[in-house]
Amino acid sequence: MKYIVSIDIGGTTFNSGIFTDSLNQVAISKKDKIRFYKSKNDVVDAIVKQVNDLIDSVNISKTDILGLGVGAPGPLDPKKGIILDTPNLKIFKNYHITYDLTKKLRIDTFIENDANLFALGEWLLSYKKNDVVLGVTLGTGLGFGLIINNQIFTGGNGMAMEYGLSPFEWGIAEKNACIEFIRNKSEDLYGQRLSPVKVEELYHNGDEKAKIIYNEFGKNLGKVLSHVINMIDPQIISIGGGLSKAFDCFSKSMISEIKLYSPSYNVNQIIIARSKLRELSTMVGACQMVKNIKE
Numbered sequence: 001m002k003y004i005v006s007i008d009i010g011g012t013t014f015n016s017g018i019f020t021d022s023l024n025q026v027a028i029s030k031k032d033k034i035r036f037y038k039s040k041n042d043v044v045d046a047i048v049k050q051v052n053d054l055i056d057s058v059n060i061s062k063t064d065i066l067g068l069g070v071g072a073p074g075p076l077d078p079k080k081g082i083i084l085d086t087p088n089l090k091i092f093k094n095y096h097i098t099y100d101l102t103k104k105l106r107i108d109t110f111i112e113n114d115a116n117l118f119a120l121g122e123w124l125l126s127y128k129k130n131d132v133v134l135g136v137t138l139g140t141g142l143g144f145g146l147i148i149n150n151q152i153f154t155g156g157n158g159m160a161m162e163y164g165l166s167p168f169e170w171g172i173a174e175k176n177a178c179i180e181f182i183r184n185k186s187e188d189l190y191g192q193r194l195s196p197v198k199v200e201e202l203y204h205n206g207d208e209k210a211k212i213i214y215n216e217f218g219k220n221l222g223k224v225l226s227h228v229i230n231m232i233d234p235q236i237i238s239i240g241g242g243l244s245k246a247f248d249c250f251s252k253s254m255i256s257e258i259k260l261y262s263p264s265y266n267v268n269q270i271i272i273a274r275s276k277l278r279e280l281s282t283m284v285g286a287c288q289m290v291k292n293i294k295e
Helices: 040-057 097-105 114-126 179-190 196-204 208-232 242-261 263-267 279-294
Strands: 003-009 013-020 025-028 065-072 109-113 132-138 142-148 236-240 271-274
Touching (some): 003 040, 003 279, 013 040, 013 279, 025 279, 040 097, 065 097, 065 114, 114 132, 114 236, 114 279, 132 242, 179 196, 179 242, 196 208, 208 242, 236 242, 236 279, 242 263, 242 271
Parallel strands (some): 003 065, 065 109
């Protein structure tokens, strides 16, 4: 049997998984936090150790591993295997990660935008009957991935769908549709920076300030999504990332904003739903990417 390793690197955490070449899960590591490490080299060493420990734990040989797929925040250059100047992973700025991991792990390594891999995994596992599926990741940043006719849409140069970096009245799009927005807004209203989890808890307890925060967050996200819907007219929008856990807190204001600006949403049955699988979809997408390249 052949296996594929995947690594999901986010803005704050990373973890690894091993899957069979038929995309069945074998093992998943615990998440580790980037802030625990002082330098890029320390983070890379921790990733290498995490992968090697996971491989050892299931007692498989590296000769049976087809490759390693890495999902990371964009912008990045998947053809060259370089993480570029991403605002949400500055420790890896202009880092040739695939070369380094191939050398250190002795496994062929490939990289793609994590939102693209999330979208691919969502399509494979949940929405395969649909031709146009948009994946949205809400977390440290705001990521978009698009599947059109069974394929990741990467554009002419491999860097499509970086809409989170596009300008809005408040700055770049993701500034007011990410974790930092929740923290900043909670500081304004409560006098202290609260985690999204804490604000979500307050929201469900009926706290009015928490409602203001998540309603505004949803409105911001809805405005951004209305642009994307008007451009690509997806059948499915699947929302993942850490902030998707609070979907029930912001979905109503998000949908209200989309209805104001997106004719297709009002006419067609575009499904906007919280992902049930989240990081698992990203890892499965990474494995499928490796399979596609190796085939």
